[in-house]
Amino acid sequence: MLNASLKELSKQLAEKKLSSVELTSFFLQRIKTLNPDYNAFITTNEEMSLAQAVDADKMLAKGEGGPLTGIPIAQKDIFCAKGWLTTCGSKMLSNFISPYDAGVIERFNLAGAVNIGKTNMDEFAMGSSNETSYYGIVRNPWDTKAVPGGSSGGAACSVAARLAPAATGTDTGGSIRQPAALCGISGIKPTYGLVSRYGMIAFASSLDQAGPMAKSAEDLALLLNVMVGFDARDSTSLQRAQEDYTSSLEKPLSGLRIGLPKEYFAKGMSQDVENAIDKALAEYRKLGAETVEVALPNAPLSIPVYYVLAPAEASSNLSRFDGVRYGHRAESYSGLTDMYRKSRAEGFGPEVKRRILIGTYVLSHGYYDAYYIKAQKLRRLIAQDFAEAYQQCDVIMGPTTPTVAFNLGEKSADPIQMYLSDIYTSAANLTGMPAMSIPIGFGEKNRPVGLHIIGNYFKEAQLLNVAHQYQRVTDWHLKSAV
């Protein structure tokens, strides 16, 4: 059960060799035993998880199950799940029992999957190390002195430590791909608009996108089949024909053109990461792919652009947390304005406040054009760079992160250093393109290295195919931290 793929688990469930209750109990037990070491989960609820497992077994007994029926999934605590404490990693929501289900949760429920618990994350998804969570740090299963990455740190850890067969994450600037890379698992951020944002607590609305995190590309394809779909409650949700992301996994890669942006292979990338990337590229050439150099001249501006746009949207998105209708309200205050100020000062952690302040500033009178509009223009230039690059290649590859996982506490005092963790990943959010990370080996201190694969809009199936073909001939994704 520990290392089985979703396909294998699904088969065992369908053949009644295993029940969902057994599988769910197994992982609940693992969480109970091991979560104190990792802190990957903020909330578990045995009763609710097992109730879902019982229902799943009934579905399976009637032969009505789908590929994910009965499979426990760790849900990032950013998704509202009815009856579940939903904190978004914040003290602000430490008492928020969601009265409704997010679109993503609904789709998993409908598929008969089991919610095994809510995973830890950076507060409001703002962070790259999971150190900004109000509910404590998460440890990297490969090395408990290292960060798991963020913001979906708990999700990545839960899969790497085999506390759950698969997990959901969200990605605003790299929050699926960066922790996937640092924890040695696979993760994909789909094209913006494919997965419903309804009920996913907003960080930066025009960049946020949910996606799956799992052990392999094949698992990701199965998860994506459930997660992707139109939701009328989300104005940015796209109406497209339903795709089967598993259908093209086995396509050979001969003739695939891999673009290597020279900007991503310049200074900044550490030697160990570069070595692993070189080996992975060599493997791809063996699989019949060719590599071409491409240019993304404006891509290095992704970080400043991102740190204008994401905080701007966040500053407004987080205004609803005022202690009036739900969430944290300060104990003592004098008057209405003071209640607001104190509730928000107490409810938000330092990184969240920092980003609210940045965002408030760049939108404020006299600075809007110089920062916000400027950044939106650069965003277009970055998107144009990618569009041009895709004239010469099918997918773009590079490192997911400049270094392997850093030590806990190493960068928490220096926001800029922390922000640079997303240097390769945030462009895919700015442009809305799909991108993923897969494990391709180990670097310093035997910590995992991730390969970043970026595709053109709606090329998820191609990305998964490219990743799966690599995973067919290598076994990095099968290595277990535990």
Added chain:
Amino acid sequence: MQWEIVIGLEVHTQLSTQSKIFSGASTAYGAAPNTQACEVDLALPGVLPVLNKGAVERAIKFGLSVNAKINSPSVFARKNYFYPDLPKGYQISQFELPIVQGGSICMQVNGVEKNIRLTRAHLEEDAGKSLHEDFHGMTGIDLNRAGTPLLEIVSEPDMRSSAEAVAYAKTLHTLVRWIGICDGNMQEGSFRCDANVSVRPAGTVKLGTRCEIKNLNSFRFLEKAIDFEAHRQIEILEEGGTIRQETRLYDANKDETRTMRTKEDANDYRYFPDPDLLPLEVSVEWIEQVKQTLPELPQARRDRYMVEFGLSTYDVSVLTASREMADYFDAAVKLLPTQAKLCANWIMGEISGRLNKENMEISTCPVKPDDLAALLIRISDGTTSGKAAKTIFESLWLGECGKNVDAIIEAKGLKQISDDCAIEKLVDDVLAANVQQVTDYRNGKEKAFNSLIGQIMKAAQGKANPMQVNTILKKKLTKK
């Protein structure tokens, strides 16, 4: 010094949709607190807005009715500020690109036509309500109204007196109800005015510093607030002072305006395009479709009544005060096209008076346009007299005799004697019995004529057609 008052109005009209602008909660007025505030209206974490087609359609309707440009795309923006009745901490509104741009409204002030230019009209969401009483020093928040669609209609500073401002507001009020986009209920806050008021020396061009007076929810308050404010500003300027740009509140009890906030502590709203909503595109086909649903507009109706029926400006303006009234008139006059003036008089007189007395709307008037027409036909063909018609009207109102005019006339004996022979006989009888008065008349005593008429009418029990009596009597008296 002579001062000129300059006024521009911003009017918030609640659009008459079933559901809210960004959620599927009901907009019905008067529900128990927070029972019509859904997860989107409450701004629960993770919820998202989806735009109501009905609200957009109403905005298009308005734009077309004032000959404005319908912008496509238009863009929704967030206006950021904190207030407990604003759950998201921002209001979704339109800022740089509103759906309706330009246009104008033609109004009548003291019988003179004046055109007021519109700057724009944009879609936005209403806020909730704060209740200050009975909560031990706390304020209660009801979010039922939060998310109700509003069309904010902004005029150019084209008005020069409180009378003009009121005329404009009334014309607009009529229009939005006329085209069916707003119920116009001012008590319930469906139509709220903010007035921008400034003064300048007469004959100068540069606008003075303006003050905005918020939330004027009746035409009377609008008038009084502007009068007070203009007077206040003139007084300050005449004493050598300067006007401070600020937002003011009108206190109806004291009949004065007072400072709400100054420009200095005005909020920095940090407008930016709402990333949860995409640019709103309105196709030419859609605009054309909406155009087909537009009724004949008040101005066109007024012009038609004057040309077609020769009615006076006054009559026309009363008849077009509401679409229901005008439609009533149209339906009635269609059945007796040559008697438009009679028709107008009855609607403005008998019907309006009775409706007023009963506190009813013309749409629920028990006397329907065809009832009225049937009655008026009987007046004009001489079957019944104008005086008797009032009795018939009463019967129609009460629904007597199956609301059949002829049956009522029959049942109540209200038929007029219009037969010449019958009248001649009556006249002859009266003349024979009053030889003295006939002589008096012939000797130049004009008064005797009226006395004779009176006696004839009395003999006819009031049912003789007075015109005929008059003619026949005159003929008989001058005969010999």
Added chain:
Amino acid sequence: MNLSLNDVKRIADLAYIEIDENQAEATLAQLSSIFNMIETMQSVDTSAIEPMFHSQSVSQRLREDIVTESDQRVLFQSIAPQVQEGLYLVPQVIE
């Protein structure tokens, strides 16, 4: 650009987040370095470029004007800090 302590206090004020003198000082230092990084944006001429507010060029989808929501006040107010008679209570709003 040079951010001042007053700027920090002003934006904290706009954001309704209480901040004391020490925090303001520390925040100033951090924000200054972040804005120095952000300043690198200004190196590119974007005068001829249109801003890109959304990654997909699609237009707003519209909802039919139908009431789809029913009363869930009891559930929604079960998580509220303070309610009375169906109203959310806040300290007195002074107008």
